[in-house]
Amino acid sequence: MKTLVIISHPNINESSSQQFLIQSFPQSEKITMHHLEGTYPDGQIDVKREQALLKEYDRILFQFPFYWYSSPPLLKHWFDEVLEEHFAFGYRGNKLHGKEFGLILVVGVGEKEYQTGGQEGFSISELTKPYQAIAKKIGMQYLKPLTIFQFPYMKEAQKMQLLIKYQQWVMMEKPDSLKAREVWIVNQLEETSHDTLDADESSFILDQAIEIIEDNRIELDELRMHIDNNDQ
Amino acid sequence: MEDQQWLITQLEELLKKSHDYKQKALLQATINLIIEQEERKEQLQGELDGRLWNPGNWGS
Numbered sequence: 671m672k673t674l675v676i677i678s679h680p681n682i683n684e685s686s687s688q689q690f691l692i693q694s695f696p697q698s699e700k701i702t703m704h705h706l707e708g709t710y711p712d713g714q715i716d717v718k719r720e721q722a723l724l725k726e727y728d729r730i731l732f733q734f735p736f737y738w739y740s741s742p743p744l745l746k747h748w749f750d751e752v753l754e755e756h757f758a759f760g761y762r763g764n765k766l767h768g769k770e771f772g773l774i775l776v777v778g779v780g781e782k783e784y785q786t787g788g789q790e791g792f793s794i795s796e797l798t799k800p801y802q803a804i805a806k807k808i809g810m811q812y813l814k815p816l817t818i819f820q821f822p823y824m825k826e827a828q829k830m831q832l833l834i835k836y837q838q839w840v841m842m843e844k845p846d847s848l849k850a851r852e853v854w855i856v857n858q859l860e861e862t863s864h865d866t867l868d869a870d871e872s873s874f875i876l877d878q879a880i881e882i883i884e885d886n887r888i889e890l891d892e893l894r895m896h897i898d899n900n901d902q
Numbered sequence: 903m904e905d906q907q908w909l910i911t912q913l914e915e916l917l918k919k920s921h922d923y924k925q926k927a928l929l930q931a932t933i934n935l936i937i938e939q940e941e942r943k944e945q946l947q948g949e950l951d952g953r954l955w956n957p958g959n960w961g962s
Contacts, residue, residue: 694924830926830930830931831931833924833927834927834930848939848942851935852939855928862928863925866920867916867919867920867925871912875909875912875913876916878909878912879932879936882906882909883935883939886939886940886943889943890942890943890946893943893946893947893950896950897950900950900954
């Protein structure tokens with residue numbers, strides 16, 4: 671699966687959250703980052719180039735700060751220009767059918783405010799309805815969003831969790847599944863460099879971690895099997 | 903369980919020694935994952951015990 675992350679932010683160098691996400695971006699030839707304001711500083715979008723880019727990827731993720739319950743202006747302009755009739759919808763407009771559509775939102779207000787009775791009064795699911803409608807109209811599958819609330823208030827441990835969650839969101843097909851996350855962590859542990867680990871026993875410890883994760887999975891599957899058998 | 907606790911302590915030590923931020927995050931995520939697996943095992947074991955003690959199942 672090839673993933674394209676389209677980022678829209680007018681002052682990306684001054685955004686600590688976007689810089690953090692860019693630094694966290696996983697290195698993989700299957701994943702590409704595409705910053706709209708950096709590519710088109712004059713705001714003139716090359717529509718054919720963007721359409722060709724979209725065709726190359728299976729999953730398109732849109733990453734942006736949630737400004738007034740919407741995106742920065744260049745991303746709105748991008749939707750207006752790129753998702754045109756006969757390409758994204760209408761007669762023979764099926765070029766994006768079956769691909770995945772996801773949002774990575776950076777939000778300044780706390781999560782608890784996005785509900786009935788909260789300061790914002792509406793949930794993120796309600797406020798992102800226009801994006802859900804776009805995905806539906808152009809035949810794309812709308813994914814669960816990754817919503818990052820109040821990045822500046824995050825403590826170090828929370829930022830580390832966000833780094834991993836972001837990488838998983840960008841790299842994995844089912845980032846919520848425990849089983850899929852186990853496989854992902856094992857792969858990452860196998861690939862991690864030992865040069866940055868100042869410990870002779872690091873190989874042994876990482877091998878032990880992989881073994882325990884895999885043993886736990888066998889136990890979990892066995893327990894699930896016993897429960898399912900007990901149902902019959 | 904003791905093995906896991908020992909391993910988590912070792913991973914925490916390794917995390918302190920790592921020079922790379924992404925690697926530190928990975929090691930912390932590994933610890934969190936092992937704890938999450940342990941919690942999931944307890945939940946499933948509880949569910950299984952509950953079903954085994956369900957009188958409705960005793961006759962079969």
